[in-house]
Amino acid sequence: NLLAANASVSTTQSASTGTCSANNNFSGSGSYNYYGIYVVENGRSYRLFDYVDEVKGDEVPKAIDYDNDGDKDLLYFVNNVLYLKENLENKPSNKVYLNEAPTVLSPSDNKYLNKYYIEAVNNAHESDIGNSIVNLSFDTLQNIYNYRMTYFDIVDKHRNLKRDEIEPRRNKNIVDGIAGEGEINxxxxxxxxxxxxxxxxxxxxxxxxxxxxxxxxxxxxxxxxxxxxxxxxxxxxxxxxxxxxxxxxxxxxxxxxxxxxxxxxxxxxxxxxxxxxxxxxxxxxxxxxxxxxxxxxxxxxxxxxxxxxxxxxxxxxxxxxxxxxxxxxxxxxxxxxxxxxxFNDTYSWELYDLGELNTEYLFSLNKKNDYYYAKLNGFKNNTIGTSTRQILLSPQMKADKNQPDIALNSIKVPVYQEVEIDITDKITEDRGVDGVSKLFIDFYLEKDTDGDLNPKNDDNSMPNLKAYKKDGKIFLKAGKFTTLIDKKVGINVVDENGNVGFKEINFEVYSPIPEIEAYDGTTISGKISEALSDEPINFYRFRGGNLTKLGDTEGKVTVSTNDKGEFELKTGLFTGGLTLKDASGKDIANISEKTGKIDILTPENKLKYKIKVSKEENTNYPKIFIQDETGKNIFNQILRVNGNSKVGVVNSFENLKKNGVYLKSYQNDFGYYVLPENISNNPGVYVGYRSSDSNQTPVFKIYPDGRLELPNSYNIDYSEDKDYIILKISDSSGKQLFDLLFKLDADYVIN
Known part of the structure; x- marks a missing residue:
């Protein structure tokens, strides 16, 4: 029987040094260096050849007297290598034994391969021993981009001496790695x-x-x-x-x-x-x-x-x-x-991406903890290169010293909502999810809540903020929170070997943005920026500098969104207007809270009360007054617009959709330009200059938010178009220059 043994294997057998018993008697203890091919004879084993590579099982030794000295020598052919074991029983006196070193040929001395061959890969080694992961590194061969890693989980039978045959079927696994995909093809x-x-x-x-x-x-x-x-x-x-x-x-x-x-x-x-x-x-x-x-x-x-x-x-x-x-x-x-x-001798094949062209490459494969025996060779144009010697790969759980890697940067959750986020792809552990033993959140990075002098490793997980494993994945649950939060928290991931990965991340509880879409005088409707249900919405009316919370017809002051993020409040309180009264209680005018438009009631009132416009001191926002017959201001309002990002220049005030300030000019004595929207200083401002001025020196400016920079000699008169205010601008001679329409909707503040 021939015995193929792996290098440096420790076992327990009762035998003398240099030999081993043919029966597996494990009663004693000893350590042996089984290296090479052995012959087992009469319960004793003798090493024949220093061969430590794979065998197919059909190799047969042949006895032959190759040196004609009258005794039998042994030839053994395995894996394209011929081994000779010389019998020294007969030593003819005329035999000469040489102790000289053999001649080493260079690749250029190749005479037996007529065309093309590929040398062996250099520096192939297990680069890192980890838990359930195989890492095989090697140097690049010149102009070779394909590398084949062949590995076995069984290559010897030194523990199974009673078996007469070796059965390597389906133990071979092949991984073909290709580098430079996208260039080489x-x-x-x-x-x-x-x-x-x-x-x-x-x-x-x-x-x-x-x-x-x-x-x-x-x-x-x-x-x-x-x-x-x-x-x-x-x-x-x-x-x-x-x-x-x-x-x-x-x-x-x-x-x-x-x-x-x-x-x-x-x-x-x-x-x-x-x-x-x-x-x-x-x-x-x-x-x-x-x-x-x-x-x-x-x-x-x-x-x-x-x-x-x-x-x-x-x-x-x-x-x-x-x-x-x-x-x-x-x-x-x-x-x-x-x-x-x-597949009679191969168990699996897989295709592996070695990445971009480089001077060295790495096979990194997830494998269960075991011993693997790998060989590596390059191949190109259907020529297989010379194989490396066997390389022992041994992923072990206790060898894992790598901290789990955390790629999560932030968590954002809407207020009043509960979310479960799959963060499996954000956690890298050598054994995958199975290798993660614990996850927890440190909510108070500024405090050492467990007293170990490390403020960033405390388990402050809570019902509404925690990380956990479920169904082979890793999840993070956040919510419900009733207050807005913007702070740093820590996430800790611990693997089976106690290695701890830590990442400081941004944690934000934010409010979706609400927007009013319609108001008919009694019902306010709109939606928030996300399709979220049960988001509480409160409404406030801003009047005369006072902010008042509104309720619906039943007295409820808060409404909730539906599953589309929509909301609706039936105020039932008013029709959307203010009524200005005199001291005796008679109506003077109606003011639209929606647009600011003023309607003076009755012909008598129109003779008695006048609407005047000026610029508010320091801010230049238009200020509208109602004055009585004595010139006393009895009401005023300021126009300030949130709408377009630039002043709109139009030929007509019909069919305007967006809120904002719109300008309609009457004559060509003035040219204009509108400043770009993406600049930091005065974006979207309308600048007017005299057409005759080649330097385009500004004469007046109209801002998108309604501010007016006009010469003091200009007149501003109040007018209206349907539901909206128009300011008519004229020069000192009374010549009409342009009209400004303020399209605004200023009923409510909403949160």
């Missing part, structure tokens, strides 16, 4: 797209039984076109031809005529700008989605000829009875490399 590019070869696709499939393929779903654009939908390939999106030729027409904004695209099978384009698909005349186009999908058995045929994205894994999940001689899948690569996955 480019075909050509133009102004609209870059054309590339598909990295990998399935070429042929034998028996489907027992196979499983986890990948991402491909979506047909022809289906959308046939349904009458518009299909746009946005910039950065890839369109694949799949297994057939694709010919289509498309439009781009920069061209008037339709463009034609022709793609060979197993190619794709990446759009540089939006491409609007007009029609497909041949084949079909496909978009790779982010929807994960698992195909089993003959369902895998759906992926034949289609691109295989990074993250795809093909696995044999059946039992041995499902294995056939034709249990295989043939893969074809962008550089004409090929790989047959024979």
């Amino acid at each position: 480019n075909i050509f590019e133009n102004d609209y797209y870059t054309k590339r070869k598909d990295l990998v696709y399935i070429d042929r499939i034998g028996s489907y039984r027992g196979l499983e393929m986890a990948t991402y779903k491909m979506k047909s654009i022809r289906d959308d076109l046939n349904s009458g939908n518009t299909v746009t390939i946005s910039a950065g999106t890839r369109l694949y031809s799949g297994p057939s030729y694709l010919e289509l027409t498309y439009q781009v904004d920069s061209e008037d005529e339709n463009q034609t695209l022709k793609l060979e099978p197993n190619t794709n384009i990446e759009a540089k700008e939006d491409l609007v698909i007009v029609g497909i005349s041949r084949g079909n186009g496909y978009i790779q989605t982010t929807d994960e999908v698992v195909y089993n058995g003959d369902e895998i045929s759906k992926m034949k000829g289609y691109p295989i994205p990074f993250g795809t894994k093909i696995t044999f999940v059946g039992d041995k009875t499902a294995l056939k001689k034709d249990s295989y899948i043939d893969l074809y690569y962008y550089d004409k490399s090929e790989l047959r996955l024979d």
Whole structure:
């Protein structure tokens, strides 16, 4: 029997140094360095060769007297290497033994490979031992972008000496890593797209039984076109031809005529700008989605000829009875490399993204804690490079010293609302969600509430702010809060080894913004900025400098939004106007609280009372007075507008929709310009200057909020148009210059 042993394995056996018992007697204790290939004979084991790599189980030693000295020597051929064990029983006196170092050939001395070969990968090593994660680093080979990592979970049988055979079936796992995707597979590019070869696709499939393929779903654009939908390939999106030729027409904004695209099978384009698909005349186009999908058995045929994205894994999940001689899948690569996955000796294959072109690469794979034996080789143009020696990979839970990483930056929750946020993708732990043992919130970063002299590790989780695991995911629950909050809090994540990740984040409880949309004199209606139900809304009336809270017809002072974020208050208190009375109680005028418009009642009152306009001192806002016949001011109001971001210049005051200040000019003695809205100083201001002035020196300015900068000689007269106030501006001679309409809606303050 031959025994293939791994290096440096500790065990418990009763045997003398250098040998081991053929029966697994574990009653004693000892430590042995099993390194190489052993022969077991009469209960004793003898090392033959320093071979510590994989064996298939069909290797046979051959006894031969290679040196013709009358005794039997041993030849052993394994993994394309020939080993010789010389029998020294007979030592002819004429035999010469050389102690010289062997000659080492350089790659240029290669004579047995006629064309192209790839040397072994250098510096392949386990770069970091973590919990449930394998990290294999290695240096880049020149002009090699494809690397194959082959690993096993069993390579020896030194604990199973009574077994006569080695059965390595389905222990082999293959991970193909490709670097520089997007560069190495480019075909050509133009102004609209870059054309590339598909990295990998399935070429042929034998028996489907027992196979499983986890990948991402491909979506047909022809289906959308046939349904009458518009299909746009946005910039950065890839369109694949799949297994057939694709010919289509498309439009781009920069061209008037339709463009034609022709793609060979197993190619794709990446759009540089939006491409609007007009029609497909041949084949079909496909978009790779982010929807994960698992195909089993003959369902895998759906992926034949289609691109295989990074993250795809093909696995044999059946039992041995499902294995056939034709249990295989043939893969074809962008550089004409090929790989047959024979599931009689292969368990799984997956495609891994090694990232951008670099001087070194890393395979980082999630694997259960165990011992894995990996080999690595480059491949290109269907040539497989020389393999590295076996590399032991051993992810262990206790080896994990990495703190969980937290990518969450802020939490925002509306006041009076409860939200549950999935933050699984914001927490990175070597073992994933299963490796997280505890989560908690430190609400008071300025206090050390647990007395350990560290104010940022206290568990202040509360019913309305906490983090937890549920259904294999991590959630954060916030709300309901009845007050506004804006502060820093801490989130702590602890893994199974006690490593603590901490992140200080912004926590905000905010109020959605309400907006009044309609008011008919009795009912105020509107909505908030988000579709949230049960948000309390209060209304206040601002009159004469006083703020008064309003209620509805039943006395309720607060209304709640519906599930669309809409609200409604039936005031039932008034029709939306103020009535000005004299000392005897007679009505003088009605003032609209909605627009500020003043209606003096009766012809008698119109003779007795006059409406005057001036600019408020210091602010320049228009100030409107009602004066009695003695010139005494009996009422005044100030116009201030929240509406347009600039003064509107119009030819007519009809059909104006937005609130704001609008200007209508009467003659051409003045030119004007409106300052841009995106400047910091006086944005949106209307500036008037004399047309004859080449320097355009400002004569007057009208501000979007209603302020007026006018020469003191100008006159301001009150007028009206329907429900709104108009101020008529004239010069000292009485010549009409322009009219200003103040379109405003100033009934309520709302919170």
